[in-house]
Amino acid sequence: MDRRTAGERSQQILAFRAELALLEQQGLAKFSVAENKRVVTYHEALLADFSRRFDTDLSSSQQQLSWGMRLASTFGALAFSCAIFLFFEHYWDVFSIALQIGLASAAPLVALVLCEGVERRFATRHYTGLAALVALACFGANLSILGEIYNISASANAFLAWGAFALILAYRYDLRVVLGLGLGGLIIFVGGSLTGLLGYLWPRRDVPELYLLASGLILLLPLLAGLFGAGLFDKYSDGVAKAIRRQREVYAFAGLAGIYINLQWLGLDAQQSLLPLADWTVEYIYSLLAFAAAGLGVWLCLRQRWQIGSYLSAGFLLFYALLKYAIWFWDDWPEYVFFLILGLIALGMIVFLNRLRSRLRQQPAVLPDLAGEAKAGGEL
Amino acid sequence: MKSKTEQTDESQEPQQQRPGKSGLIMAVLVLVLANAGLWAGVVWNRSGDPTGEISFTQCDFVDFTNATDGSSRPQPFIGSLYLSIDGLEIGTDNAERLGSFYTGYVAVSRGGEAWEKHFNALSENDRRWSSSDQQLLAVAVSRRAEELFPDYGQDGRSAVLPAYVGVDRWVALNHLVQVGDGMREKLGAIPVQGKDCTPTHRLTITWGQRHEPWLSAVEEIGSS
Structure with missing residues (x-):
């Protein structure tokens, strides 16, 4: 048993106790004294063991x-x-x-x-x-x-070393923030190396599209590990694939964050793009892509009931929409019109998210595999 | 005595394994390899023939001072010297030929025919504002360092540096020159003269195989 499983099991026990207390209060269910004692003793022993071995929280206040x-x-x-x-x-x-x-x-x-x-x-x-x-x-x-x-001379290879070091520490001590930082380092390494391969001088010249590519790879890595890693080569690659899959929500978070940051970068500074198009065209293309990606992100994360992912996507969507709205209209509109429309946009978003939430209530999660992350999502 | 349920549950939940040594070994390995790679680069840079060598005087470094700022903290020159490289109008012709920004090389010089041509071409204003006291100008550009080596880098007044070259802009790398332990005492002994500086010491900067510079000599003028 690992730390996360112990944490999930503890939460499950606490939820079971709370629900049972409610059922007993309403007279819908009741354990006999002997049964109750046996279950309570068993749970107490488990919780004490988890707390001792994994420092798990034993109540919601402890969790806070x-x-x-x-x-x-x-x-x-x-x-x-x-x-x-x-x-x-x-x-x-x-x-x-x-x-x-x-x-x-x-x-x-x-x-x-x-x-x-x-x-x-x-x-x-x-x-x-x-x-x-x-x-x-x-x-x-x-x-x-x-x-x-x-x-x-500055080299992206430093980020490979730094990222690898962070990944090793993260897996050794089961640290998600450190894993996220390591993946960020690897995104910079891949993006920086590709920049050099294309003949540009990193870090004097940055190409956000290449970081976008690297972020997409990180996002898809758990999926690729699931498809190709398991048992394909040897025991070692199988272990690596399992390790990646076990922390898949951190990979997804780092990948999504990387994609959003770079789409925003391209939407605001079109000159950095590799696309051989006019700046305003590039800006509109990437702004549309940013909105589409964030919207898709919100929808997918809500369907998968991945809480942190949905916060990240909705937060980015809101931030980017406000940013672009201010850039496009602040100088041209009177202030009162600007804020009136802003309020209407906020109302529209509430209506949209509320409808989405109502529809999701009626649907089961698409991929049972990821649905299980809902419990772990809050711990990221 | 444990119940059947408890026994079954315990048998399904093996004790947590304390992380083995492999992760620790891998972490140390990454630290060692990264530092070893870095040192290999330093050794390689300083081996073989230098790719440039230019002499300056203490007056060429605007910030040259060995005074303290009142907080017992020495001024930066004790640790490093800053090079300021200017000049080189690449021009439209080159831009058309070379296209957009690319990674290439510039020859920087402090004297010689090409340097005089570029220095004289600078307006009075540029000389005052763009060209620093070091009067170190980029005088030639190429995609390949080898194309510059026959004319630059071995004459004692120029160096070939990697650069990011564009239409009328370029960026040479490594402006910072670290002062080694052996040189600190010598630099510290040079009297600070301020604006009306009379050169008394020659400071030689050398660039290595990787075009990374270091302070290779500090000599009193007239002593050698």
């Missing part, structure tokens, strides 16, 4: 606190990383080159050892997540500092 801890650990990691960076930035030039190199090279190793120690010492994820983010930041600083000391 966990979210708070997750946010605190992310901010903590940022604060620690900033403190380390600013300390060295202040004194860096005083250090000899040898000391600079030593510190830069040792930092990620020390942070990795720290991360391993924290994982062994504490059952809770939050400390490990914090330590892993610091290790990731140290590795980024390691490559960046050595690159600066020796004037090494």
Whole structure:
């Protein structure tokens, strides 16, 4: 059993208890004393075991606190990383080159050892997540500092190393935020490498279409792993495919986020596009694609009952619509007309989403495989 | 005594495996390989014949100072020097020939026939605002570094640098030159003169196989 399964099972037990209490209250069902005692003892033992081994939440208030801890650990990691960076930035030039190199090279190793120690010492994820983010930041600083000391030309390969390191940490310690960051690094690596292959100088020139392609690959990776990975080559590839499928919602999230960011980029800065068309044509094409992709994203995520995905898609749809609306009409319309139409658009969106929700209530999820993610979706 | 249900459930739920060592080994391997790759690039850059070498004086670096800013923090030159490269009108003819932006090479120079031609072509305003005190100008451009090497890079006053070249714009890489430990003391001993600077020291910048620069020598003028 892994951490996520234990978490899901805990939630299932808590939901069962709440529903049973309600049924008993309404006189619709009742366990005998002996049955009740047996089930309660069994559940208590399971919950205690899960809590001990996986630090699972035992109530909804604990769950809310966990979210708070997750946010605190992310901010903590940022604060620690900033403190380390600013300390060295202040004194860096005083250090000899040898000391600079030593510190830069040792930092990620020390942070990795720290991360391993924290994982062994504490059952809770939050400390490990914090330590892993610091290790990731140290590795980024390691490559960046050595690159600066020796004037090494910028290369997308650094993002391959960084992404691979993040992926290893994420799978070793079951950390989703770190996995998302690693996938982001790999998207930049693939996009940057393709940019170089096309004869452009990365990072002086960025081609959003290539990042779009890389994001699409990440989005489809769990599907491809399911189609081609399982048992096709050997036990190892089978294991990799399973690992990808197990974290499929993180891949989907990173892929979707990458697609939305790059569609927005192209819709706002058409000059970066590879399409041999006039800027305004490119802008309209990608704006339409952005709206279509976000709309499709909302629809698919709602059908699959993937909560975080639907938030991401709806958030992007709303943000991009407002952005384009402001760019297109703010200068031309009187302010009161601008805001009146904006209000009407918001009303229209509520009506549209409400109808979509009503229709979805009547339909089962399309792919049973992804429907199961609804439970895990909230944990992303 | 455990109930039948509990026994069955436990048999279906194996204990969580503490992550094995393979993940840790792989993480260390990534760190080691990334650093090794980086060092290999540095060694390769500094091996063989340099692809450029240009001498400056301390007066050519606008920000040259070894003073502190009041917070006991040395000014950046202790760690690095900044090169400012200007010049080279690529022109419409080249743009038509070369098409849009491409990854190529520029020859940057500080003296010589091509340099004088370009320097004289700069307006007074450009000389003041575009051309820095270093007067380092890009004087030739090509898709291939080999086409520039016969004329540039080996004459002691020019270097061949990778660049991103377009219609009338180009960007040469690696403007930052790190000062090694051995050079810091020498640089720190040079008196700061301010605006009316009289050159007393020669600073030599060298570019290697990967066109990445470093400060290779600091000498007193007239001592060699």
